[in-house]
Amino acid sequence: MTGSWEARYAAEFFGTLILVLLGNGAVANAFLKNTTGNDDPGLANGGWLLVASGYGLGVMLPAMMFGSISGNHLNPAITIGQAVIGIFPWAHVAPYLIWQFLGAIAGQCLILALYWPHYRQTTDNEAVLGTFATSDHANSQLNGFVTEMVGTAVLIFGAMGLYRGMFFHQNIDIANIGVGLLIAAMVISLGGPTGPALNPALNPARDLGPRLVHALFPVPNKGSSHWEYSWVPVVAPIVGAVIGIWIYKIFFGL
Structure with a gap:
């Protein structure tokens, strides 16, 4: 990573904003x-591939733009996981998390503004929530937890x-292209239990920030x-990120 810590915080803010947008x-x-x-409302007309492409590009493009500046975390789970393993300084974890959350909130506010007429026409409450945050499609918090934990471990690994x-x-x-394709x-493959927003649900900032927008706006x-x-x-x-990075370290080192 290069540049001042202030530049790195800005990169995390704008990178997370682009990811959410x-x-x-x-x-x-x-x-x-x-x-x-x-x-x-729903996932007809190739919507699932549309969503997968949006999230893949939403991570790949900021990585190309800001990866050399901030490391392109864009995700509190990645920041905390790297700090736990000792490759990111704990002193900068809180600022990274704050700017990631703010970026997620800003990105969601832009979506709300751009799609406002369509929110007014959509009467399905769950469809509306799905554009902000994930939900319990399997009616099991345990299943959701396992899905997000395993998914994040695979992503980080x-x-x-x-x-x-x-x-x-x-x-x-x-x-960077490989990471976008991975996401x-x-x-596509693991988004069934918690919805097509599985990848951002592997991201606490992406889920919690927009959920706050949904609740407060x-x-x-x-x-x-x-x-x-x-x-x-x-x-x-967060649990999955720590597991994934530890498994990589055990077998391949850092």
Whole structure:
């Protein structure tokens, strides 16, 4: 990483903003009524691939823009996991987390503004919530926890391998593309239990920040923000990140 810590904080803010804008924006395009991506709420018309592409690009593009500045965490689970393993200073964990949360909130506010007419036309409360945060589709917080924990462990393990593998060591942008494809694949393959926003649910800032926007702002046709489930996409990704990075360290070192 290069640049001052202030520049790194700014990179985390704008990177997380872009992640949420592209990722949750894709969900809004797929879920909300009368958008060009979907005439009806739901995941028809290729919406699942639309969402997976949005999240994959939402991580890959900020990585190319800001990876050399901040390390492109964009995720409290990654920041905490790296601090636990000793490759990121604890003194800067709190500022990173704060700017990540603020970036997620700002990105969601932009989506709310851009898709406002479609929120007004969408009467399905769960579809509206799905554009902000994940929910308990399997009616089991345990299943949600296991899904997010395992998903994050796989994500962190895969990202560590892509960025630290010998082949990609001198080809960082290829590694960035690989991470984007990994995230898109995980949304497609593991997004069933907790919805297409699985990847951001592997990100506490992406879930909690927009959930706050859903709860506090006068969102049209909104129902419950499901705070009883909100601990899952916060705690599970952090546990999964620590597990994934430890497994990588045990077998391949750092």
